[in-house]
Amino acid sequence: MSQKVVIIGNGIAGVTAARHIRKNSDDEILIISAETEFFFSRTALMYVYMGHMRFEDIKPYEDWFWKKNRIDLMFDYVQSIDFEQKQLDLKKGQSVSYDKLILAVGSKPNKFGWPGQDLKGVQGLYTYQDLEEVEENSKNARNAVIVGGGLIGVELAEMFISRGIAVTFLVREGRFWGNVLPKEEGELITRHIREHHVDLRLNTELDEIIDDGNGQVKEIRTKDGEVIPCQIVGLTAGVSPNVEFLRGSNLKVDRGIVVNAYMETNMPDVYAIGDCAQFDNPVDGRRPVEQVWYTGRIMGETVAQNIAGNRKAYEPGPWFNSAKFFDIEYQTYGWVLAQLQENETDFYWEHENGKIALHVVWDQTTKEFKGVNVFGIRLRHELFDNWLKNRASIEEVMANLKTANFDPEFYTHYEEAILNQFNEKSRLNISFKKRSWWRNLLTKQVG
Numbered sequence: 001m002s003q004k005v006v007i008i009g010n011g012i013a014g015v016t017a018a019r020h021i022r023k024n025s026d027d028e029i030l031i032i033s034a035e036t037e038f039f040f041s042r043t044a045l046m047y048v049y050m051g052h053m054r055f056e057d058i059k060p061y062e063d064w065f066w067k068k069n070r071i072d073l074m075f076d077y078v079q080s081i082d083f084e085q086k087q088l089d090l091k092k093g094q095s096v097s098y099d100k101l102i103l104a105v106g107s108k109p110n111k112f113g114w115p116g117q118d119l120k121g122v123q124g125l126y127t128y129q130d131l132e133e134v135e136e137n138s139k140n141a142r143n144a145v146i147v148g149g150g151l152i153g154v155e156l157a158e159m160f161i162s163r164g165i166a167v168t169f170l171v172r173e174g175r176f177w178g179n180v181l182p183k184e185e186g187e188l189i190t191r192h193i194r195e196h197h198v199d200l201r202l203n204t205e206l207d208e209i210i211d212d213g214n215g216q217v218k219e220i221r222t223k224d225g226e227v228i229p230c231q232i233v234g235l236t237a238g239v240s241p242n243v244e245f246l247r248g249s250n251l252k253v254d255r256g257i258v259v260n261a262y263m264e265t266n267m268p269d270v271y272a273i274g275d276c277a278q279f280d281n282p283v284d285g286r287r288p289v290e291q292v293w294y295t296g297r298i299m300g301e302t303v304a305q306n307i308a309g310n311r312k313a314y315e316p317g318p319w320f321n322s323a324k325f326f327d328i329e330y331q332t333y334g335w336v337l338a339q340l341q342e343n344e345t346d347f348y349w350e351h352e353n354g355k356i357a358l359h360v361v362w363d364q365t366t367k368e369f370k371g372v373n374v375f376g377i378r379l380r381h382e383l384f385d386n387w388l389k390n391r392a393s394i395e396e397v398m399a400n401l402k403t404a405n406f407d408p409e410f411y412t413h414y415e416e417a418i419l420n421q422f423n424e425k426s427r428l429n430i431s432f433k434k435r436s437w438w439r440n441l442l443t444k445q446v447g
Contacts, residue, residue, distance in 0.1 A: 004027070005030070005102065007030070010104075011296065012300070013104040014274065015039045015300070020304030021304045038066075040128065043293060044057075045058070045128070049131060083270060101270045103277075105276045107126065116217065119216060121217040121233060122232075141160075143230040144156075145230040148170075149176050154324075158326055167199065188350065189375075192326060204224065207223040243276055263299060273299035283315070332371065332372065336373045358375075369387055369391075371388075419431075
């Protein structure tokens with residue numbers, strides 16, 4: 001029997017859910033969003049600002065896609081939800097009923113109560129509205145201050161530098177992204193950011209954002225008492241689930257909307273996915289809230305199967321992520337944490353140019369490979385995913401580094417130097433396996 005499925009939020013999680021529900025059923029599907037009418041790639045906002053792409057270029061689907069696939073879109077804001085009556089009240093005055101409800105309401109930038117944090121010129125970079133705001137705020141800006149040492153902060157720094165705006169970057173830790181990257185990687189990225197003419201201040205915290213008397217930021221003060229003039233402030237100290245409008249309802253909300261492995265909340269026929277979801281029992285030691293693109297996509301696929309009656313638990317597989325720090329590409333597979341865990345050991349290699357590096361971690365007793373960070377070298381996702389799932393040894397990983405490299409044909413390769421130093425430091429004697437190993441692996445996977 002056909003049912004009405006309403007999805008609040010048109011990010012990667014909500015749109016993936018809609019697409020897969022349509023593949024599996026003839027259900028009526030409605031996506032409600034107050035951000036944009038059509039889905040766009042959030043991670044590409046910076047390239048629109050920098051002039052590399054137009055906004056229409058970052059919409060993965062043509063505007064006609066939704067009607068053709070019988071997915072209705074509504075541009076409005078959900079003010080409240082009556083879970084007992086299965087009804088949504090919208091800002092424009094309309095009410096919408098549902099049979100199944102998917103909450104994919106995303107995240108919002110963190111604010112920590114700084115004086116002046118709501119002044120004009122102070123903002124994050126998460127929504128389309130943030131892109132519009134940064135365009136307006138940076139028109140006449142000469143100096144910008146960015147607060148918080150994460151990926152969005154680096155994006156904002158690159159954006160401002162591209163327009164000739166001087167950037168001061170405040171990071172409270174002693175190295176960049178210190179809660180995620182180990183010391184060696186943090187120092188590499190710290191050097192690289194400074195080489196791009198960013199005034200990166202480590203061990204420096206924001207104390208106050210100061211008003212020019214007309215509601216506009218004119219400068220900030222650090223906790224050390226230094227005053228830094230600026231016309232725009234980027235708050236990039238992480239994001240939090242966008243769930244404040246749900247607090248006080250019967251829906252169970254902690255940091256995010258609490259869900260089980262099937263994306264189900266405590267309310268009947270109500271699900272939560274993406275940045276706003278918080279697992280009551282995280283999978284394989286992963287974080288309760290997972291706020292990256294690919295986990296949102298997998299959650300969307302998972303909830304679609306469950307709504308179609310195909311009971312399916314969330315299975316994200318081994319952790320991975322990728323990003324860019326200006327022109328240095330970064331990938332991580334498995335877990336290479338800021339500090340080594342009990343019984344772990346590691347190996348770090350860095351090229352003499354200081355912009356290419358590889359860091360592997362393994363169990364020193366069993367030799368099981370635990371994870372890798374890599375900068376400036378592209379690695380094959382399928383291969384590392386397979387190694388992590390099958391608990392490959394560090395010897396197997398290092399012996400197949402050439403096979404794991406995904407750089408184009410004429411790129412310089414560094415595996416010989418990496419393996420020589422690894423053998424010297426680990427007192428192992430590993431040699432490279434033939435490339436036929438990769439072909440054999442693919443044959444097994446296809447078969």
